[in-house]
Amino acid sequence: MTALTTVAVYQKELRELVSIEIENVLEKMANGFVDSFEDYKSLVGKVAGLRTAIDLMDEADRILSEKYR
DSSP: OOOOOOHHHHHHHHHHHHHHHHHHHHHHHHHOOSSSHHHHHHHHHHHHHHHHHHHHHHHHHHHHHHTOO
């Protein structure tokens, strides 16, 4: 069994927090807690930004795994 480093634990926790935030925003939208079209656009932008953050984390992991094989 491999021991997780502090960095690996941090990465895992950050991904989980970002995923939870995406779920929370989508739930808010699905349950009709959007007061205006501007609010809707803001929430859609937030989800897009959070998904981009996850994509960038994945890309950083890929780059580092190739660099330090």
